[in-house]
Amino acid sequence: MVLLARKAIGALWSSVFMTPVRAALDVADHHGQRAQPPVTGAGIAIQAFGLRAKLRQVDRWIGQAPCRVVEVHPEVSFARLAGTPLTARNNTWAGAQLRHRLLATAGIALDSDLGDTGRQAGVDDVLDAAVCAWTARRVANGQARPLPNPPQVFSDGLPCAIWSRPTTRPAA
Known part of the structure; x- marks a missing residue:
């Protein structure tokens, strides 16, 4: 995985x-x-x-x-959303702007004023939370796929995979 x-x-x-x-x-x-x-x-x-x-x-x-309960990794979701691996880290201006554009293209509009949360949370943490919520919605709608597919099952009987959306379009 x-x-x-x-x-x-x-x-x-x-x-x-x-x-x-x-x-x-x-x-x-x-x-x-x-x-x-x-x-x-x-x-x-x-x-x-x-x-x-x-x-x-x-x-x-x-x-x-x-x-x-499913596991989501923000960078996997962003790479899938972009259709290609990203090259700018999430804590850089270029990386944050790219992730913000990708979310907007996917219909996730982040308000510029998040109140107390916006004063306390890092930009990368807000972007990561947004893409995880987007992926969770995709899982609930049956539109996400696991890595690996099918998920691994460990000794506790729980399926283990990182969920993301399939790659379907080029980078923004």
Whole structure:
């Protein structure tokens, strides 16, 4: 799944990293995790380790979620929306402007005044949230496809895939 997502994203693939196995989430610090390869078979990215509290929270929530839960990666969705991997990072002016245009072309109009949220959230975070919502709508309407297709199923029985819209048009 990660390799497929990296391929879809192209040069900006560094934003996709392996999700750690559950046992790796119980190690107290990143150094300790790296010192215990039997837990994971290899070390985990510092980004993934930093997300462990949120990963645990989602893991608990999925078991009782009142709805379908899917994984979305914003850069995969933007690449699919553009019809090609993007070359400007989301935290640059050019990257933010391109993503804003792609969303507008898809019918997602972002208000210029988001109130308190607009004063606190990063531009890249707002754009990422918008494309994730757009992809979620596509999943609900049956218009999105998983990477891989069909999704992988892990030992917990849950399907695992990154959902996005199929590539259908050239870059904006």
